[in-house]
Amino acid sequence: MDDKEPVVIDNHRVLGVVPGKPAVGDRKVLSEDDTVMVWPHLLVRHAVAALLVLLLVMVISLLFDAPLREIANPTNTPNPEKAPWYFAALQELLAHFHPLVAGVLVPGAIIGGLIALPYIDRNLSLSPETRRVARVTFTVFLVVWIGLTLVGFAFRGPNWSWVWPWNEWHGEL
């Protein structure tokens, strides 16, 4: 090494230069794939999300009382007989197909299909353009299911006949 004049910055002699990230003042532009510590960055966001959810539950619970009908009476069948809303789509199917199809095969196929999905869709890409088939299939399923749920929940009245919810309301929560 040459005997050069020492490099002096702010009255301090620079002894060496080490590779790697500077300990402080790292001004490189951060990319989405850079990592951050979960505490605090992710955890504060999760805490805020948690508080918002609890706030929502609190407000709804203060505003609306849970329903309670008359005591169960096996001899008095209500009309319409409604399943809880998350089974309304199945109940709607039951009105159109044999119970073996609507009550056993369809739910079985949905659960089986969902479980199998990651093993059927082996396309590794995450970009929406290359996932058209998967996206369209799933979206069609979602739309049909939400549609059936809405129909079964709000548009069905006595004897499972079609009603308009703004005329008569038969939905139960």
Added chain:
Amino acid sequence: MRVVDRIKGSVAYRSIFRLPDAVTERDRAAAHWSSFLLHLYPVKVRRRELRFGYSAFLGVASMVLFGSLIISGIYLMFFYVPSPANAYGNIQSIQTDVAFGQYIRNVHRWSAHLMVIAVAAHMAKVFYRGAYKPPKEFNWVIGVVLLVLTLLMSFTGYLLPWDQLAFWAVTVGTSMASYVPLMGETTKEILLGGPSVGSATLVRFYVLHVAVLPAIMVFLIALHMWRWRKDAMLTVDAAERSIAAEPVIEEVS
């Protein structure tokens, strides 16, 4: 601040939280690992995961609602007896006599509805993000099981108030079971404990609702989170990686 430092230096504190002083990032990671609750979380995530649009925090929302259900559910258990002679009257007195009873019952019922929505929305969000792709296939499968369990929890809980709504909703729901090929009637009788919804059904649903299913769910949610943590650093586009399922190496010290 002095008091805080004194507490943190005390023998008792050190025996509970065996952490190094948080000086470097490495110390903070060590503190993270050594915490029981935090160890379900990764130490680091990619910055994209901080954005709302990434997960819409729906997984967290599902978890919070489950927590709200456990707490409100335990409170209700103090005042509720699962028999046709008592159940309905118990719910009535929860609403009128028990301190905060009506409010807690509301919390339980509305949290249950919201949880079904949150879990379903979480599934859709995970789908559209492609987060079920290798190496996360199995966490998706665990998720599907959690979805089914959430529905079963809602359904078994729905019977417990023993009002007309409960009785007939469960009658409709379980009538489908009798169409299971070959063993339809058997399946139905196992579910109901008899030919129709009655006191045996109420006890069965109650035990499933407050003990069996929640225990399975707590275990599966912990497993679900733990696998999420393991894969947290692998969110990059899988197509950019040469092999689909490389061995998972934790990128955290």
